[in-house]
Amino acid sequence: MTVKTLTLDGKPVSAREDETILDLCREHKVPLPTLCHLEGLGAVGACRLCLVEVKGSPRLHPACTLRAEEGMEITTGSDRLKRYRRQIVELLFAERNHVCAICVVNGRCELQDVAYAVGLDHVRYQYRHPPTELDASHPRFMLDQGRCVLCTRCVRVCDELEGAHTWDVAGRGAASRVITDLNQPWGKSESCTSCGKCVQVCPTGALFEKIQPAGGTVKRRDFLTYLKTAREKKQWIR
Ligand code: SF4
Ligand code: SF4
Numbered sequence: 001m002t003v004k005t006l007t008l009d010g011k012p013v014s015a016r017e018d019e020t021i022l023d024l025c026r027e028h029k030v031p032l033p034t035l036c037h038l039e040g041l042g043a044v045g046a047c048r049l050c051l052v053e054v055k056g057s058p059r060l061h062p063a064c065t066l067r068a069e070e071g072m073e074i075t076t077g078s079d080r081l082k083r084y085r086r087q088i089v090e091l092l093f094a095e096r097n098h099v100c101a102i103c104v105v106n107g108r109c110e111l112q113d114v115a116y117a118v119g120l121d122h123v124r125y126q127y128r129h130p131p132t133e134l135d136a137s138h139p140r141f142m143l144d145q146g147r148c149v150l151c152t153r154c155v156r157v158c159d160e161l162e163g164a165h166t167w168d169v170a171g172r173g174a175a176s177r178v179i180t181d182l183n184q185p186w187g188k189s190e191s192c193t194s195c196g197k198c199v200q201v202c203p204t205g206a207l208f209e210k211i212q213p214a215g216g217t218v219k220r221r222d223f224l225t226y227l228k229t230a231r232e233k234k235q236w237i238r
């Protein structure tokens, strides 16, 4: 396998040809916030939180989909990047109904974690608080559209690992919504196997189990790597 040499925040590093800049950052303990990315799922570069600068390129690039190339010079923490990341998180909070105090994942939410990481202490934009739907038709799970950040983790895990492809995204722009089957209530879905993978990978309180433990919902996201290795390499290791 070819090895690439490049610089990461001014430090020389080497990478395998199949590595992404996000893989490299994780390997070298460079903190980079992510939301749509989850180890074990295909990368889509949807949330734009992991943006980095590449010397010689005027635009910003999502590290989760950017392959390491020979001679690249990557910057991960410039003032411009910090400003954009904070703005992205602010817009996510302003777009729907994130009232953490009454959320089932308060204290265990990846959006909250990212907000802390980018230093968010207030939102400069007007909250839109759009009317959103709550789908309680499934016997075991709930969908609260007001907490959805459209990361598509549920769509990908259902398609890539469960093979059911129950979830999809309908609509455009601010009107985009995750839907089940052909936009029927989740409880009526014929493709859903009730495996719960989508609930476990959802970074926020958008998908959760109806029966809550006393301390709220705790999601188990590490099971993905286990499942993927089991299927691809026939090794049942964690
Ligand atoms: S999903 Fe996260 S950010 Fe949104 S209300 Fe719940 S705890 Fe807050
Ligand atoms: S329901 Fe959860 S996993 Fe699915 S797109 Fe919304 S936030 Fe992401």
Ligand code: FES
Residues within 6 Å of the ligand: 033, 034, 035, 036, 037, 044, 045, 046, 047, 048, 049, 050, 051, 062, 063, 064, 065
């Ligand atoms: S984690 Fe890279 S764009 Fe979302």
